[in-house]
Amino acid sequence: MKPDGRIRVMEIIARMNVGGPATQILGLYERLNLEEFDHRLYTGQVEENESDRLGVRDGGARIHRVAGLGRSVRPADDWRALLRLAAEMRAFRPHIVHTRTAKAGALGRVAARLARAGSAWDGGRTAHVFHGHLLDGYFSPVKRRLYVMAERRLAAMTDHLVTVGAKVRDDLLAAGIGRPGQYVVIPPGVRLGAVPGREAARAHLGLPPDAPVVAFVGRLTGVKRPDRFVAVARALLARLPGCRFVVCGGGELTGEVERAAQAAPGAFHLLGWRADVETVYAAADVVLLTSDNEGTPLTLIEAGMAGTPVVATQVGSVGEVVRHGVTGLLAATDAGELTAHAYRLLTDPALARRMGESARRWTTDSFAVERLVADTEALYRSLCAAPGRSPSPITRSIT
Template sequence: MKPDDRIRVMEIIARMNVGGPATQVAALCERLDPREFDHRLYTGYVDGGEGDHLQLRDEKIPVHRVPGLGRAIKPADDYRALLRLVRAMREFQPHIVHTQGTKAGALGRLAAGMWGGGAARVHVFHGHLLHDDVSRLRRAAYRRAERFLARRSDRLVTVAARLRDDLLATGIGRPEQYVVIPPGVELGPLPSRAAARESLGVPPDAPVVAYVGRLKRSKRPDRFVEVARLVLERMPKCRFLMCGSGELKEDVERAAMPVWDSFRLLGWRRDVETVYAAADVLLLTSDSEGTPLALVEAGMAGVPAVATRVGGVPEVVQDRYTGLLCEPDAAELAGLTLRLLDDPGLSRRLGDSARRWAARAFAADRLVADTEALYRSLRGPARAGVGSR
């Protein structure tokens, strides 16, 4: 294609904080075919207490900054961000507006309507606010807003089929609008187990359980600490690595104090593959999830997972084949963790299966190919526009 015949895509995300959405956006920015797509990233700034994906991974991605498009909801700043997005659309003239996450999804789709340039609107759900730990009033407001915005969208993308089904069940969008595109990941080279443990200060012969992700309420890092206490009662030499940070960091530190010598709180690391190389088990303790990238990355590293059976987790961890699943209960999670630590043969079989499965199902190239196909479908003659109701 000639450069001025390319499909122009305006990618909008509130902030590129460390996590699944930023990882997916970065993969698209780096890998979409520049001969066919003029793909530009519009984002706000990462809050001080969060890890910045672009800095942590040393990403050299051109960024169009939109002040006010960050995490916090501030009506005056949000309105200014909305107007800035409208101006950016007038300048760029995108064929497709691709939004990621709740706030960027609202402002981006509203801006596309205000601009009126006829761009196709694609929104990605990485999770939702329909789970039980959100207040009834907030859930109701979320449903109303997303139903309204879905009527102004061409495609709704989810990272898991379960997530799509949850949204449809609450009246958000129509089945024909939905496309399921699982995440795609590329993990860096793994160091040796011995080198990884030495760099993290972990004894070479200790059983090691890892947590990778934000320290936020829905991920239940407090439950991880509770599981650690139960495991240590049976296996006092076990060590627990927590890679990540977030609003619950201080709470986690206080909760872990009685067993502090068994913990390593690592913060955000650019070499997350070192954590996986050192681990015997990845433990996910969440109450709700979309498709957690930590499980995908652990699988690529050949590390079996013990995880709660929530959201899209069963679409990543195949129970008793690539890992073990249970309900969100600390005693059950501890029992399954001990089962893997006690049985190296089982752990090795699950880890080998996880490596094969993750490499096949969650490759970064597959994410890019799926997304390119979606973009082409929206520029073709069969496009189902926002007005077809």
């Protein structure tokens, strides 16, 4: 293929499952200026119990499936994916290799180093995005040390390290990953679908029109602590027997939540993954996040855009989305404190409305997808225009 003068971007992610990274990529995929950027996405397959955000977009000149580039670590598959990525780089000769998620970040950056060897391609600039980090809640102490060691080495091979929040950046720096000048903070950008009215949303989901409703939106996996959500639900049911709990998501802990639901007939509504999350937010009085670790959660941004206040654990960059006492309430990773906050909002509708309206204004102004695209395009231009320079003029921190 003959180069056409555009900035060639090779974006690599392990899989496009439902979640924050895939949402951000789709925002770029649909809005990036293709007259300036030749943007191509390289991704693996989702797991059997996951939904693929690409859907009908699968295929075409801009989307490339790479066998083995999934979530699971399998040495033989990983080696094949590494060689495939290196071969694609030699053929495409990207100006920028843009990686996301831990496995794709490792394979993509090593592939870039491998592709340079004995090739006419002298190598593009590299940027890796941390949508959160794996420092807490994922690994044993030994595995955590290995992860940190690997990311330190990979950081030395990377031009820019991008984080979705300032707290995520600070955590990584404290672990010795990268240098301050390498980091660029680019918060997420979201566009929510049309938000229905509360009554219509509840009717659509089969919820009573007047019951207190708490929603959980996200993966049912260990770090998200659905067990803590269930503990809060039980405590709230003891004080508000008519309360309903909507769970939108799936994962390996779905069975545990289903068993909890059986113990409280009629109280839980397990929806699985849904594309119309705006309906879930519109139906809820409170959105609850119970995680041990987060980056900058899109769930909380989306809930704000829908005008629904949130109660969340103050982990990662959650505090950069939720303004405590203004757009929602933050708590320690403690079921009792989360319960008290949720009960306060459920029993004070005027306060909940004020916080919801403040959240709508704040998130709409600060986390628009157009801002994400503009920031990313500026990152690409800076990588191409200023080789060898670490600082970037586009660094943002939402406070």
